Amino acid sequence: MDDLRVLIIDDEDVAVTGHSEYVRRVPGFAVAGTASTTQEALRFLAGTRVDLVLLDLNLPDGHGLDIARALRAGGHPADVMAITAAREIELVRAAVSLGGVGYLLKPFTFADLRDRLEAYRRYREGLAAADAASQSGVDSVFRELRRPVLATDNAPKGLVGSVLDRVIGVLRAGGPEGLSASEVGGEVDVSRVTARRYLQYLADSGRADRGQRLGGSGRPEVTYTWSGP
Structure with missing residues (x-):
C-alpha cells in the first residue's frame, strides 16, 4: 500500500x-x-x-x-x-x-x-x-x-507514565527474540525488579508476550516481546 x-x-x-x-x-x-x-x-x-x-x-x-x-x-x-x-x-x-x-x-x-x-x-x-x-x-x-489504546498518562498506581513510555519504546525496538527484565532495566536505567513490574503490567494487559530462553547459568530466563498496536 x-x-x-x-x-x-x-x-x-x-x-x-x-x-x-x-x-x-x-x-x-x-x-x-x-x-x-x-x-x-x-x-x-x-x-x-x-x-x-x-x-x-x-x-x-x-x-x-x-x-x-x-x-x-x-x-x-x-x-x-x-x-x-x-x-x-x-x-x-x-x-x-x-x-x-x-x-x-x-x-x-x-x-x-x-x-x-x-x-x-x-x-x-x-x-x-x-x-x-x-x-x-x-x-x-x-x-x-x-482497539483500546494503552493510556500511559493514566498508568496504574505505582507505575509512572513516562517510564512506561520508555519501557514500551525499548520493547518495540527489541525485535522478535524478546528482552529480559534485566536488559530492559539497563536500557531504561531502572532496576530489574522495577522493569519487571512494568513488563508484567504490559503482559497482563495484552501488550507484551512472555517467553523463555536459557540464561547464562543455563536456567530459563523470562523474556518479553512487544505485541501491542
Whole structure:
C-alpha cells in the first residue's frame, strides 16, 4: 500500500508544525498539505487526493465538523480524525455520526497519535486486502479502529507514565527474540525488579508476550516481546 496522505487542519501554526512532524515520523504516512480555515481546507480537498484529515474543530471561519459534513455531502472518500480540545459529548457524538475514525483530545503525545495512525493504517490495509465482505472480515477491520489504546498518562498506581513510555519504546525496538527484565532495566536505567513490574503490567494487559530462553547459568530466563498496536 502506498503512503496514506494526510491533510492537517488547524489554525495554530505551532499545532500544524507539531502535527506535521508527528505524521512524518510514522511509517506509511505522508503530509499531503495543511490548512488553517474551513474554506482553505475545502479548496485543498477539492483538488488533491487525501486519505485522512486530522481535523481541529475550532476554526476561525466555521466549525471543523462543517468540513466533515461537506466531505460526506460531496462523496469525498477522505476519512476524518478529530484532534481537538473540545470535550463536549455532543461533539463526540456528532463526529461519530459523520463517520469519524478517531477523536483525539489535546494535549497529546507523539505516542498517542502514532498508535491511532497505526490502527488506522491496519484498518485501511484490511479493507484493501478483502475481495468481498464477510461478517468476520468486517468485524476484524473495525476492531482495528476500536482497539483500546494503552493510556500511559493514566498508568496504574505505582507505575509512572513516562517510564512506561520508555519501557514500551525499548520493547518495540527489541525485535522478535524478546528482552529480559534485566536488559530492559539497563536500557531504561531502572532496576530489574522495577522493569519487571512494568513488563508484567504490559503482559497482563495484552501488550507484551512472555517467553523463555536459557540464561547464562543455563536456567530459563523470562523474556518479553512487544505485541501491542
